[in-house]
Amino acid sequence: MFGFWKTWKALQARGIMGINRRNADYVLKYNKRSLYPIVDDKIITKERAIAAGIHVPEMYGIISTEKEIDKLDEIIGGRSDFVIKPAQGAGGDGILVIADRFEGRYRTVSGKIISHEEIEHQISSILTGLYSLGGHRDRALIEYRVVPDQIFKSISYEGVPDIRIIVLMGYPVMAMLRLPTRQSGGKANLHQGAIGVGVDLATGLTLRGTWLNNIITKHPDTTNAVDGVQLPNWDGFMKLAAGCYELCGLGYIGVDMVLDQEKGPLILELNARPGLNIQIANDCGLTLRTHAVEARLEELKAAGVTETAEERVRFAQEMFGHIPPVEG
Secondary structure: HHHHHHHHHHHHHHOOHHHHHHHHHHHHOOOOHHHHHHHHOOHHHHHHHHHOOOOOOEEEEEEEHHHHHHHHHHHOOOOEEEEEEOOEEOOOOOOOEEEEEOOOOEEOOOEEEEHHHHHHHHHHHHHHHOOOHHHHOOOEEEEEOOOOOOOOOOOOOOOOEEEEEEOOOEEEEEEEEEEEEOOOOOOHHHHHOEEEEEOOOOOOEEEEEOOOEEEEEOOOOOOOOOOOOEOHHHHHHHHHHHHHHHOOOOOOEEEEEEOOOOEEEEEEHHHHHHHHOOOHHOOOOHHHHHHHHHHHHHHHHHHOOOOOHHHHHHHHHHHHHHOOOOOO
């Protein structure tokens, strides 16, 4: 028992945030339940982002009922690649990524050949709520297939790597690059075997990685180093993440973004209950950073001042970056 308390005290000293603290001090405190549909439904998130001028993968169409499945051909048109996903899905389940057409059929990103009828069956399963939060009826979203930037080619396996930034009241506090692996089936989901790689908030330089809760420096499939990679357009990612506070009104969120080789940074989805493995990838606790942001908010409140998204990013980079930003 003494050993447990010694370990727990050590974790607290490093500012490691546990689930209970996350839920009580941040999720419940800063996230109004009435606003959850904005982030729990990918279609609502996308529509609000489009209205706010925030870049997201293009939406081709929505299927809400079994009868509307007949509209699939019209929605897809002549496109050879697209993504179908549940609006209220979680953990990447239920997502179907079509990369090409082949002899009247479709080729998924993993190379599997499927028929039009199989796609319709997948949409039907989505509508029944098979993949939705709570098992409620859902809608199917058909959208643009993100093509990852070439920088990820040597450090990722199939799928689309994404970047998660945890944001408190509009201030980015920690970032992680999530890399698909063979074990994760090409999905950027840590619980399914993807890699989480810490990212320096100031520079966008990748740090060490975590895979299946173990610290790693190389990708298990490509064997290339995952640290020391400079992510392009990092300030763009940071500003996108900071701006999502105004977009959804939730104070504590995880912002998931992708880097498309043609369209640049895009918002993929928002999460009102972001996981805590990001701390392992960054070798740093969230609590010390969130406390620093809360102290900043108190200072600004006393002075009657609010900061813009750009100012919030600057503060985060100066406070939490491993390498101070270059003045200019």
